[in-house]
Amino acid sequence: MSRRPYIRPMSQTTWYMRNGRYKVYMLREMTSFLVGFYTFLTIYALATLASNSPQVWNSFLSSQQSTGMIALHGFALLYFLFYQTFPWFKLAPKAMPVQVGEKTLPGIYIVIGHYIVWAVLSAFIFWLAGVI
Amino acid sequence: MEHIKADVVIVGAGGAGLRAAIAIAETHPELEVALISKVYPMRSHTCAAEGGAAGVKRADDSLEMHFNDTVSGGDWLCDQDVVEYFVEQAPRELVQLEHWGCPWSRDDDGSVAVRPFGGMKKERTWYAADKSGFHILHTLFQTSLQFPSIKRYDEFFALDLLHEDGRARGVVALEMRSGRFFHFSANSVIMATGGAGKIFPFTTNGAIKTGDGMAMAYRAGVPLKDMEFVQYHPTGLPGTGILLTEGCRGEGGVLVNKDGYRYLQDYDMGPETPLGAPVFKSMELGPRDRLSQAFWHEQKKGNTVETAWGDCVLMDMRHLGEQKILERLPLVHELALSYVGVDMVKDPVPVRPVVHYMMGGIASNIDGGTPMPGLYAIGETACGSLNGANRLGSNSLTELLVFGKRAAAAAAVFAVQQDGPDNDSAMTLQAEAVVARIRGLLQQNEGVESIAGIRREMASSLEAGAGIYRDEEGTEATCKKLAELQQRSSGIEVNDKSNVFNTDLQGLLELQNMLDVAECVAEASNARKESRGAHQRMDYTERDDETYLKHSLAYRQVGDRPRIDWLDVTITRSQPGVRDYSGDKK
Amino acid sequence: MNIRQIELEVMRYDPEKDEAPWFQQYSVPCQEDWAILDALNYVKDELDTTLAYRWSCHMMVCGSCGMMINGEPSLTCKTFVRDLPDKVRVEPLENFPIERDLVVVLDDVMQKLHQVQPYIVRKDAPPQEDKEFTQSRGALMKFKQLTMCINCMCCYAACPQYGLDKNFIGPAALALAHRYNLDSRDQGKSDRLDILADHDGVWECSFVGACSEVCPKHVDPAAAIQQMKIDGAMEFWKQKLGMPGDKS
Numbered sequence: 001m002s003r004r005p006y007i008r009p010m011s012q013t014t015w016y017m018r019n020g021r022y023k024v025y026m027l028r029e030m031t032s033f034l035v036g037f038y039t040f041l042t043i044y045a046l047a048t049l050a051s052n053s054p055q056v057w058n059s060f061l062s063s064q065q066s067t068g069m070i071a072l073h074g075f076a077l078l079y080f081l082f083y084q085t086f087p088w089f090k091l092a093p094k095a096m097p098v099q100v101g102e103k104t105l106p107g108i109y110i111v112i113g114h115y116i117v118w119a120v121l122s123a124f125i126f127w128l129a130g131v132i
Numbered sequence: 133m134e135h136i137k138a139d140v141v142i143v144g145a146g147g148a149g150l151r152a153a154i155a156i157a158e159t160h161p162e163l164e165v166a167l168i169s170k171v172y173p174m175r176s177h178t179c180a181a182e183g184g185a186a187g188v189k190r191a192d193d194s195l196e197m198h199f200n201d202t203v204s205g206g207d208w209l210c211d212q213d214v215v216e217y218f219v220e221q222a223p224r225e226l227v228q229l230e231h232w233g234c235p236w237s238r239d240d241d242g243s244v245a246v247r248p249f250g251g252m253k254k255e256r257t258w259y260a261a262d263k264s265g266f267h268i269l270h271t272l273f274q275t276s277l278q279f280p281s282i283k284r285y286d287e288f289f290a291l292d293l294l295h296e297d298g299r300a301r302g303v304v305a306l307e308m309r310s311g312r313f314f315h316f317s318a319n320s321v322i323m324a325t326g327g328a329g330k331i332f333p334f335t336t337n338g339a340i341k342t343g344d345g346m347a348m349a350y351r352a353g354v355p356l357k358d359m360e361f362v363q364y365h366p367t368g369l370p371g372t373g374i375l376l377t378e379g380c381r382g383e384g385g386v387l388v389n390k391d392g393y394r395y396l397q398d399y400d401m402g403p404e405t406p407l408g409a410p411v412f413k414s415m416e417l418g419p420r421d422r423l424s425q426a427f428w429h430e431q432k433k434g435n436t437v438e439t440a441w442g443d444c445v446l447m448d449m450r451h452l453g454e455q456k457i458l459e460r461l462p463l464v465h466e467l468a469l470s471y472v473g474v475d476m477v478k479d480p481v482p483v484r485p486v487v488h489y490m491m492g493g494i495a496s497n498i499d500g501g502t503p504m505p506g507l508y509a510i511g512e513t514a515c516g517s518l519n520g521a522n523r524l525g526s527n528s529l530t531e532l533l534v535f536g537k538r539a540a541a542a543a544a545v546f547a548v549q550q551d552g553p554d555n556d557s558a559m560t561l562q563a564e565a566v567v568a569r570i571r572g573l574l575q576q577n578e579g580v581e582s583i584a585g586i587r588r589e590m591a592s593s594l595e596a597g598a599g600i601y602r603d604e605e606g607t608e609a610t611c612k613k614l615a616e617l618q619q620r621s622s623g624i625e626v627n628d629k630s631n632v633f634n635t636d637l638q639g640l641l642e643l644q645n646m647l648d649v650a651e652c653v654a655e656a657s658n659a660r661k662e663s664r665g666a667h668q669r670m671d672y673t674e675r676d677d678e679t680y681l682k683h684s685l686a687y688r689q690v691g692d693r694p695r696i697d698w699l700d701v702t703i704t705r706s707q708p709g710v711r712d713y714s715g716d717k718k
Numbered sequence: 719m720n721i722r723q724i725e726l727e728v729m730r731y732d733p734e735k736d737e738a739p740w741f742q743q744y745s746v747p748c749q750e751d752w753a754i755l756d757a758l759n760y761v762k763d764e765l766d767t768t769l770a771y772r773w774s775c776h777m778m779v780c781g782s783c784g785m786m787i788n789g790e791p792s793l794t795c796k797t798f799v800r801d802l803p804d805k806v807r808v809e810p811l812e813n814f815p816i817e818r819d820l821v822v823v824l825d826d827v828m829q830k831l832h833q834v835q836p837y838i839v840r841k842d843a844p845p846q847e848d849k850e851f852t853q854s855r856g857a858l859m860k861f862k863q864l865t866m867c868i869n870c871m872c873c874y875a876a877c878p879q880y881g882l883d884k885n886f887i888g889p890a891a892l893a894l895a896h897r898y899n900l901d902s903r904d905q906g907k908s909d910r911l912d913i914l915a916d917h918d919g920v921w922e923c924s925f926v927g928a929c930s931e932v933c934p935k936h937v938d939p940a941a942a943i944q945q946m947k948i949d950g951a952m953e954f955w956k957q958k959l960g961m962p963g964d965k966s
Contacts, residue, residue: 025927179781231903274836274894
């Protein structure tokens with residue numbers, strides 16, 4: 001007869017301004033814009049290759065060597081490292097704990113394992129690219 | 133008023149209520165169970181039990197030994213047929229809980245581990261670290277979710293028992309969220325509402341433990357049994373009264389006074405045992421009544437430590453080492469650190485006795501049956517006389533299970549055998565009278581008393597007159613004071629006149645319940661002129677089996693103090709003897 | 719003992735009188751060792767008996783007293799005056815409808831706890847009634863931390879996904895399901911999979927991680943949910959590749 005539960009509104013667009021924890025989360029999620037950008041860039045690169053014109057391809061390559069683009073790539077690298085790689089690797093032991101007998105393997109081993117895999121993959125890509 | 137018809141109504145959804153509900157759902161799925169609780173089941177105070185649940189487990193232990201420990205621990209006031217049934221069923225019930233997923237701590241071989249406990253001759257306390265009650269409660273609650281015949285009414289505050297021609301017929305309850313009244317009718321009513329520690333000023337008990345079920349039964353004419361026996365747990369944190377489990381001592385913790393001396397050896401519990409090697413049934417593994425009484429004497433002698441929260445002794449656990457403390461006692465470690473700022477790995481913790489458990493309760497028998505047909509009582513709210521004059525730690529968690537199940541069976545059979553109420557309209561009238569009483573409370577204006585004020589006076593009077601040690605003068609004064617407070621409580625105004633979640637009204641109703649229960653405690657303490665177990669009289673220091681090998685029964689008399697009557701103790705094979713806590717050294 | 723004056727700013731809402739919640743100020747003389755719950759009890763006993771809130775054990779185990787303290791979901795019995803500024807704001811848990819003052823409506827999460835089948839499911843018969851299951855300490859360790867949940871619901875108050883979409887099963891209930899999935903005595907994992915792998919289940923979680931940060935019992939539901947995602951993905955590929963699935 002007298003219940004009237006009150007529902008506090010939650011803004012669909014600005015809820016993440018509520019606290020620092022949510023803001024950090026949104027910064028992490030914003031890496032998706034960069035992912036989108038690199039997806040587009042890859043497709044564009046493929047299209048230039050498909051055009052079969054060395055000229056087009058070379059102008060694409062040189063566009064990537066402009067100061068602005070290098071700054072953007074550097075920014076993207078750092079952004080990914082700080083908002084994706086480091087936090088995700090830090091959390092990896094929680095998502096995939098390894099239990100040996102009664103003890104869980106100290107998380108540091110799993111973190112180090114991730115960095116090793118990352119280094120090996122990076123080296124492989126550098127090798128493919130002819131850098132090393 | 134809404135009318136709900138069920139076959140069995142269970143009031144209280146803690147360990148006992150949930151166990152009973154599951155038992156009925158398993159054996160009589162056709163019976164509808166209405167499980168009424170004033171809080172969500174997982175808030176029930178079973179969750180605060182820490183140490184564990186007793187049941188014979190090891191090959192070097194026996195039912196006979198568990199029986200003897202319980203009976204002598206209870207200073208021969210236990211009904212021995214009840215104890216016999218209990219010790220026999222205990223292991224089976226604990227295994228049942230294991231099958232339901234209770235995360236018991238384990239031994240190296242993967243079997244359930246057991247730890248020593250006070251007054252027990254062998255390790256027989258099953259435990260889940262130091263959150264045993266919590267895990268038992270959650271296991272039972274989660275298990276209960278699979279039975280559709282259990283219909284839960286969470287946050288319904290039961291107000292009064294309905295009865296006709298001396299037979300229980302149901303209860304009236306208030307739905308807290310809406311302020312609506314509900315009339316529950318059923319052939320069987322099981323009270324499982326827990327204890328009443330909140331009648332005392334300093335208690336381990338949660339806010340919800342206000343003796344509601346005891347008071348409801350008492351108002352309906354059912355006697356409360358052995359109410360003078362109130363257990364003080366020897367190791368509560370000063371200030372808050374938070375419990376530090378007996379498991380602390382079971383694992384090897386020791387109690388010392390301000391001189392660092394293990395004073396228990398001066399109170400018939402010696403000789404001193406080596407540090408880190410506790411001996412069953414001696415020193416720190418003595419029973420709770422003896423340990424709390426020893427504190428009282430140390431305080432009188434000026435041997436206690438003064439702290440910001442009053443006089444304390446110290447519990448020293450440093451020799452257990454960090455690993456053992458964190459593995460077996462993580463909760464109490466955190467509690468001591470948070471509430472008194474002591475890291476028990478590095479420093480001794482100040483502790484003092486604290487009201488913990490009511491041995492007394494609604495007079496009930498081995499089936500949970502009460503003098504009122506159709507009314508059953510289980511758990512702390514009941515006095516089935518398993519615990520006698522002093523409960524042994526870890527017997528009560530098992531009691532919830534063993535007698536929860538047994539009372540459920542009896543209640544189910546009774547519900548099936550009886551016809552429905554002959555006169556439904558009479559019950560409706562009775563229910564309406566209850567509602568009118570509550571509405572009357574809400575309409576009262578210009579009160580001169582406050583709930584908190586009367587509650588404080590009640591609690592301090594009870595502590596003064598019916599504390600660890602009692603005498604004629606003190607109990608008499610408390611009885612008079614409580615009678616006065618009963619009168620004065622009618623001058624309380626409920627400031628909150630609203631319907632939705634009116635905790636002001638609930639507070640007043642709980643206070644009324646507590647006053648009824650407190651009067652029984654004081655009156656029974658006054659009437660028992662001997663010292664036995666947790667009831668110690670300075671004017672009658674000896675146990676008197678000639679006169680008082682009997683249960684006290686407190687009956688309500690309208691407008692007067694409770695009347696005390698007596699009931700024989702059931703003795704099957706153990707005649708009253710000496711309680712020996714010297715670890716077989718005598 | 720030292721007394722410190724704390725200004726409590728408490729959200730009030732009486733559905734029979736108020737259109738919307740508002741804040742009431744109480745000035746509370748707090749002892750230095752008090753928790754916020756003690757301050758609320760002081761208000762209830764001495765200043766205003768009409769204030770409604772839930773509490774019971776005062777020892778961090780019953781889970782009744784979860785509230786927002788200065789914007790953070792917390793147990794009021796575990797949040798101490800000594801760690802707080804002189805002005806403290808107390809609100810009912812976020813993401814839940816307010817029933818009255820600091821009391822929230824819990825129906826939805828109670829139903830969700832029920833929904834995940836949080837009990838031992840057996841396909842084979844259990845051991846005989848007087849015999850227990852054998853469970854190594856290592857096997858117990860796998861799920862022990864997940865049994866520590868006291869259902870205080872602070873995690874739901876912290877979870878923006880739950881705030882935005884009430885169909886999400888949410889942290890405590892998912893962690894509870896994982897607790898039973900990991901229990902060596904249970905064989906109900908495949909029964910629970912349909913609920914957990916559904917779009918309201920683990921995949922709705924975007925790993926904000928707030929639930930684990932506010933959990934007063936260090937249950938870490940966020941980790942449990944990520945583990946379940948890995949489990950679910952493995953199960954999916956096993957089925958695709960025609961490999962035998964999880965036996966339970």
